[in-house]
Amino acid sequence: MHEIGHYIDGARVAGTSGRFGDVMNPATGEVQARVALATPQEVDDAVARAATAQEAWAKVNPQRRARVMMKLGQLITENMDALAEAVSREHGKTLPDARGDVQRGLEVVEVCMGAPHMLKGEFTDNGGPGIDLHSMRQPLGVVAGITPFNFPAMIPLWQLAGAIVCGNAMVLKPSERVPSTALMLAELCSQAGVPDGILQVVNGDKAVVDALLDNETIQAVGFVGSTPIAQYIYARASANGKRAQCFGGAKNHMVIMPDADLDKAADALVGAGYGAAGERCMAISVAVPVGADTADRLTEKLLPRIENLKVGPYTAGEDVDYGPVITAQARERILGLIGAGVDQGAELRIDGRDFALQGYERGYFIGPSFFDRVTPDMDIYREEIFGPVLCQVRAGSYDEALQLVMDNPYGNGTAIYTADGDTARDYAHRVNVGMVGVNFPIPVPLSYHTFGGWKKSGFGDLNQYGPDAFRFYTRTKTVTSRWFSGIKDGGEFNFKAMD
Numbered sequence: 063m064h065e066i067g068h069y070i071d072g073a074r075v076a077g078t079s080g081r082f083g084d085v086m087n088p089a090t091g092e093v094q095a096r097v098a099l100a101t102p103q104e105v106d107d108a109v110a111r112a113a114t115a116q117e118a119w120a121k122v123n124p125q126r127r128a129r130v131m132m133k134l135g136q137l138i139t140e141n142m143d144a145l146a147e148a149v150s151r152e153h154g155k156t157l158p159d160a161r162g163d164v165q166r167g168l169e170v171v172e173v174c175m176g177a178p179h180m181l182k183g184e185f186t187d188n189g190g191p192g193i194d195l196h197s198m199r200q201p202l203g204v205v206a207g208i209t210p211f212n213f214p215a216m217i218p219l220w221q222l223a224g225a226i227v228c229g230n231a232m233v234l235k236p237s238e239r240v241p242s243t244a245l246m247l248a249e250l251c252s253q254a255g256v257p258d259g260i261l262q263v264v265n266g267d268k269a270v271v272d273a274l275l276d277n278e279t280i281q282a283v284g285f286v287g288s289t290p291i292a293q294y295i296y297a298r299a300s301a302n303g304k305r306a307q308c309f310g311g312a313k314n315h316m317v318i319m320p321d322a323d324l325d326k327a328a329d330a331l332v333g334a335g336y337g338a339a340g341e342r343c344m345a346i347s348v349a350v351p352v353g354a355d356t357a358d359r360l361t362e363k364l365l366p367r368i369e370n371l372k373v374g375p376y377t378a379g380e381d382v383d384y385g386p387v388i389t390a391q392a393r394e395r396i397l398g399l400i401g402a403g404v405d406q407g408a409e410l411r412i413d414g415r416d417f418a419l420q421g422y423e424r425g426y427f428i429g430p431s432f433f434d435r436v437t438p439d440m441d442i443y444r445e446e447i448f449g450p451v452l453c454q455v456r457a458g459s460y461d462e463a464l465q466l467v468m469d470n471p472y473g474n475g476t477a478i479y480t481a482d483g484d485t486a487r488d489y490a491h492r493v494n495v496g497m498v499g500v501n502f503p504i505p506v507p508l509s510y511h512t513f514g515g516w517k518k519s520g521f522g523d524l525n526q527y528g529p530d531a532f533r534f535y536t537r538t539k540t541v542t543s544r545w546f547s548g549i550k551d552g553g554e555f556n557f558k559a560m561d
Contacts (some may be wrong), residue, residue, distance in 0.1 A: 064095040066241050068265055069248040070108055071115075072258030078104060083238045083267065088386040089375035091424030097241045100266040102273035105233070108262040109279050112204045115259030120201045120229040124178040127227050131174045134223075134254035138168045145246060149214045150376035152240040154385040154426070155338050156237060157376050160215075167219030169509040169537040170527045174227040178266045180532040181228065193544045198537035201229030202281040202305070206274040209244070209294065211237035211388050212341045218244050218512075221284045222251070222261060224531030230281075233262045233274060234431035239388060241265050275299050281500070283331035284526070285309065286343070288446075289419035289472075289518050296521040304420075307522035307534055309515060311446040311472035315348040315455075316503060317489065319462045319480035320356045327479040328363035330503035334477075335452040336371055336430050337514065339384045343519075344475045344497070344504045346434075347447060349454045350463045357456045361411070367429045368412050368452070374419060387449055393426040396449035402432055404455075409434040414450060438466065460485065468494050473516030477503050495522060 065074040066085065077098025085095040100108075119127075138145065146160035152437045155163070183197040206222035225232040236244035263271055274280055275298045282305035285295045289310030299306040316334070318327045331446055334346035349364075351357035374382040387393050398414055404410050414429025427452055436443050436453040442454055457463035467476055477499035479487045486500045496515040499505030507513055507528070514525030524534040 068526040069263035106271035115233035167216040187510040205282040214240040214243035228535040334503035354451035474519035
């Protein structure tokens, strides 16, 4: 069994704490590696080394930093299959899904190639008599990234690309459940020309998180994970004077109007609800058909699609729809919520609790489950399940459906399926959710826009990637200048004024 360490100053290094965490194979339930869990002192040392390296990196002009992003993009493309296999091996998601994970991170790297344009300041000529003003964007220094298990490539790339191209150094703490991909990305960054120390990867648990939050050199923290942890990190980082962008949980609804194409809506619900075993913060976990007839017809189309889903390990081939959930504890929690749904009166039309896969009996697999007639007071509605479970809440009218989404404490993503432009436009304008899809199930914005949820799904003023990344990872300095040229009103040069 191999041990996974850290990435410090351009090289993999072993941990010194003597503490390790198990890296599981979710498909078999077996330990496949051990990852070193760093001490606060190891964190502080990594930060100090990053701060030293950052001074020179900040002086590199944006065009040269952008060229490093160009090379990084090329290397990610060349190593796509190897990165995807690492994602699948530790997370359990299918290879097509894993390639999508890497691809969405790559797209953010591609946008960061435009850093020279995005980092331009502003200029005002003759703002007052002989007075000019100009602004510049300057890097923060050393920043931290704390990333989740469900996207081992995408979210680290979302954070590190923007931070580095803006002239910062980053200390990245990936999820200790899926550490290998971040280390591979760090190696590719070094090959692309990122100087030693500019990207440090420190593996660990809460002790590492707290050390990053309390380290005075760290100027900003980016986080993606559950809402309770997002709130904790945001509060502690802010109390320590750091910028923070913290993204939490979700309960994403899809409203299906009576005029919607129900075949397309059903296909979208199955893909968005069960892909990656439901372990996505943008997964659609609640279907909201408007009207009893719409609900009945939609259910008829959903049932066979859900029942025909293929569940298995990523090694089974490209036709597997989704794999296991991440841990045995996650599996037990999901099963408990399904049981609570039954006990509280929801109609369980498809029950995935007894799913078993021959040869993988110890794996963390759950068959797809589908609840109808769910009500907002039930645990399966109130809590983020983060598993292959779709809940259907029937709404009597469009206004009732909209209000259901508005009243939910989460506000990450939502979608509406309809053939009516007025309804779609009204929904998009009124709903209090950060990302909206119209006849589009998972409305993750393209990388040159920006990603972020509202309400309990997001904490902080700025979102991830796109223009907001350049704002988050820099601070603005404005210079007001006046030069005394020695020119008299009559136009003659005054040499005395130059003394």
